[in-house]
Amino acid sequence: MKTLKLIISTLTLFLITFTSCKKEKNNPEAENTTVTAEDLLGYQMFWIVTDPDGNSNLRLLYFTREGNEVKATLDGIVSRNIITVKLENNIFKLDLQDNGSVVYTFELVKENGEISLISSKFFNVNNPAYKATSAELLIVSRFKSVKNNVFKSPANGQIITFAADSWRYSAFPNVPGTFYECGKGGWKGRINGVDYMGLCLDRGDALFMGLQKYRDKEIMIFFPY
Numbered sequence: 001m002k003t004l005k006l007i008i009s010t011l012t013l014f015l016i017t018f019t020s021c022k023k024e025k026n027n028p029e030a031e032n033t034t035v036t037a038e039d040l041l042g043y044q045m046f047w048i049v050t051d052p053d054g055n056s057n058l059r060l061l062y063f064t065r066e067g068n069e070v071k072a073t074l075d076g077i078v079s080r081n082i083i084t085v086k087l088e089n090n091i092f093k094l095d096l097q098d099n100g101s102v103v104y105t106f107e108l109v110k111e112n113g114e115i116s117l118i119s120s121k122f123f124n125v126n127n128p129a130y131k132a133t134s135a136e137l138l139i140v141s142r143f144k145s146v147k148n149n150v151f152k153s154p155a156n157g158q159i160i161t162f163a164a165d166s167w168r169y170s171a172f173p174n175v176p177g178t179f180y181e182c183g184k185g186g187w188k189g190r191i192n193g194v195d196y197m198g199l200c201l202d203r204g205d206a207l208f209m210g211l212q213k214y215r216d217k218e219i220m221i222f223f224p225y
Contacts (some may be wrong), residue, residue, distance in 0.1 A: 035108045037063075037070035037085040039115055040092075044143055044183050045106075046199055047120065047135035048219070049076075051127070055217040058197055058210065059132075061094070062183030075182045077197040077214045101125045104132065143185025144200045144207060151209050151222035159225060160211070167191065 045061040060075045063085065070085040072094060081096045087108070094104040102125070107118040115137065122132035146162045153159075159170040167177045172192045179189025185200045195214040200207070209222045 031112075033090075033110045035087055035090045035092075035110050035115055037087060038065075039110065040072075040085060041065060041070060042140055043115055043137050044140055044185075045117070045135060045137045046186075046201075048133050049122070050131050050133060052129040053217070055215075056212070056219055058199065058212045058219055060183055060186040060197075060199055062186070073183070075186060075188065075197070077188065077195050077212060106135070106137075108137070138201075140184050142202050143183065144202055145181065145185060146187055146198065146200045146209060147181070149200075150225045152225035153220060153222050155220070160209075160222060 040063045043063070047059050049057040049059055051057070057076060062073055062075075064071050064073065072083055072085050074081045074083075074094060074096070081094075083094060083096075083098075085092065090108045090110070092106045092108060094106070096102040096104075103123045105121040105123075107120070109116050109118050117135060117137040120132060120135040122130065124130045147164055149162050151160045151162075161168045162179070165178060165180065167179050167189060169175075169177065169191055175192045177189050177191025177196075179187045179196075181187050186198070187200075188195070188197050190196070196211060197214075198209050198211045200209040207224055211220045211222060212218075213220075
C-alpha cells in the first residue's frame, strides 16, 4: 500500500510539473508595448492650429537621428522648432519654449509593432484660445515628394509645377519660386515675395497636396495633374 501511494504521489507530481511546463511553452512572450524615440523615426505627424479668428495654420512634425539622439522638427510656414525626443509612459511632450508655456502632448500606443496616436493636447499660456486639431500620425511612406510633379486645384483650376528646387504657380505665371523639402512630402518655399508651405500625402484612395499661403486662413487642396 505504501508503495502504491508513493507511485500515485510521484505520478501526480509529474503530471503537475508537466502541465506547468506545457503552459509555459504555450504562453507567448509578452508583447513589447513601450514606444521609444527610435520607433518614431518611421513616422511623421501633421495637424492644424486654429487661432481665435478662425485662421488655420498647418504644422508638420518629423523625426531624425543625430548621433545617439532622436530629434523632432516642428515646421510651420515661417517657424521651426527642434527638440530632443523623450517619452515617458508612451507620452511624448513637445515643449517648444522648454518652460511649459507652449506644449503639445501626444499619447501613443504600440500594437503589433505599429505606433498609433491615441490623443493630442495643446497648451499655450499666452494664447489659451488657440487649438490644435486633426492631428495624425502616419508612416513615412504615406508622404510623397512633390519634386518633378504637377498639381491642379479642383476649386479654381490653378496649377503648380515643381522642378528639383524651383516651382511655378499659375496664379503668378511669370514669377519663378524656390522651395526646399522638410521631412518627407513636406516643403516650404517662396514665390512673388510670399512664403508658402505644403504637404503631399497618400490617403490610400487618393494622392493630394495641401498648400497654405502665409497669413492665409485656409489650406488649399491640389491633386496630381
